[in-house]
Amino acid sequence: MATAPLMLYGAAGYSLGLAAERLQAAGISFIIGGRTESKVKAKAAALGVSYRIFSADDEPAAIDEALSGLKLFVNGAGPFHNTCEQFMDACIRKGVHYTDISAELNSLNTAITRDAAAKEAGVMLIPSACSGMEVMLDCIGGLLLQKAQNPVRLEHTMNINGPVSRGTVGTIRGFKPEAVKRVGGELVPHPGEEPHEVDFRDGRGPLPRFPSNDPQIIGLWRALGVPNISTYCVKTGGGFPTEELESVPEGPSENERKATPYHLAFKITSSDGSITNAVAHTANGYDLTAMGTVEAAKAILGDAVKPGFQTPFSAWGGDYYKVFSGTTIEEY
Numbered sequence: 001m002a003t004a005p006l007m008l009y010g011a012a013g014y015s016l017g018l019a020a021e022r023l024q025a026a027g028i029s030f031i032i033g034g035r036t037e038s039k040v041k042a043k044a045a046a047l048g049v050s051y052r053i054f055s056a057d058d059e060p061a062a063i064d065e066a067l068s069g070l071k072l073f074v075n076g077a078g079p080f081h082n083t084c085e086q087f088m089d090a091c092i093r094k095g096v097h098y099t100d101i102s103a104e105l106n107s108l109n110t111a112i113t114r115d116a117a118a119k120e121a122g123v124m125l126i127p128s129a130c131s132g133m134e135v136m137l138d139c140i141g142g143l144l145l146q147k148a149q150n151p152v153r154l155e156h157t158m159n160i161n162g163p164v165s166r167g168t169v170g171t172i173r174g175f176k177p178e179a180v181k182r183v184g185g186e187l188v189p190h191p192g193e194e195p196h197e198v199d200f201r202d203g204r205g206p207l208p209r210f211p212s213n214d215p216q217i218i219g220l221w222r223a224l225g226v227p228n229i230s231t232y233c234v235k236t237g238g239g240f241p242t243e244e245l246e247s248v249p250e251g252p253s254e255n256e257r258k259a260t261p262y263h264l265a266f267k268i269t270s271s272d273g274s275i276t277n278a279v280a281h282t283a284n285g286y287d288l289t290a291m292g293t294v295e296a297a298k299a300i301l302g303d304a305v306k307p308g309f310q311t312p313f314s315a316w317g318g319d320y321y322k323v324f325s326g327t328t329i330e331e332y
């Protein structure tokens with residue numbers, strides 16, 4: 001089996017497994033990587049691709065060897081605070097671009113601490129670029145901020161709709177960082193503010209929201225200097241599973257994903273107090289992650305690269321969200 005310049009690491013799991021199918025449908029070659037040989041070998045055989053077995057806990061030289069010949073490494077092994085440092089460092093040493101499917105601040109903070117080294121190596125570190133929802137929050141939020149007169153505050157809410165994957169549940173259970181928001185340029189605890197509900201203007205009415213830690217608290221602050229950013233989440237279509245992790249299904253079925261589109265709400269406040277609101281309606285988040293992986297691969301393999309730490313907005317501009325066809329936006 002031939003090698004390819006793209007590796008999906010963790011493709012034996014649910015989310016990059018969906019991405020692998022979409023990459024093949026798009027005619028983009030890749031190999032897969034992972035730590036559990038039996039699962040990775042079976043997945044590689046099912047896909048008809050090559051595989052490499054290695055772990056984030058291996059010696060650096062072994063990880064370097066596993067990254068040989070690559071142009072782009074896609075990390076699907078979350079929670080990402082366990083893996084992103086080792087893999088970003090190896091990518092910098094080997095001259096390989098790095099992206100992942102995370103929505104964790106850790107991944108961004110790790111990339112920021114390696115910004116200078118990545119620039120020197122000509123490597124782009126662009127965490128979260130395969131997470132379609134994070135691409136949209138970043139790009140649509142950035143576009144709305146660019147359009148507003150002297151914006152001083154961004155608030156956004158993501159509606160996670162329908163079942164979540166076992167990997168997502170494991171990450172949520174095992175990794176509970178305190179929610180933070182940006183106030184006056186500083187990160188402070190984020191207990192939530194009024195209003196505690198948000199309306200996505202799709203007929204469901206106001207829905208309860210809770211504070212989250214989305215990457216734009218870092219990314220859009222760095223890109224556009226907006227000093228106040230708060231992010232929220234709404235969960236609908238069932239709560240987060242409470243049963244034993246092993247009993248949680250691997251991830252939503254195709255029919256479940258089709259039945260549970262995701263939604264976004266944005267509120268921008270300008271220095272004169274004027275407000276711009278917007279809502280967006282889009283595909284299920286797991287389909288978006290698969291689509292996001294295909295689009296990030298096309299962009300980076302096609303040399304749409306800015307070395308150093310980047311976000312989708314800083315690397316590719318606000319209009320990049322349009323790669324997700326079928327997304328509708330209403331400003332009001």
Ligand SMILES: NC(=O)c1ccc[n+]([C@@H]2O[C@H](COP(=O)([O-])OP(=O)(O)OC[C@H]3O[C@@H](n4cnc5c(N)ncnc54)[C@H](OP(=O)(O)O)[C@@H]3O)[C@@H](O)[C@H]2O)c1
Nearest residue numbers: 010012013014015036077078079102103131165167168171
């Ligand atoms: N932001 C987003 O939009 C978004 C979307 C989907 C998923 N996610 C996140 O992505 C992660 C994966 O989700 P998933 O649904 O694909 O989970 P999954 O089905 O459990 O797959 C995770 C894959 O990563 C591997 N892995 C996990 N920890 C590892 C480590 N420390 N070293 C090496 N490999 C490791 C697993 O390998 P083993 O089988 O060997 O454990 C498995 O192949 C989760 O953290 C989830 O929250 C984010």
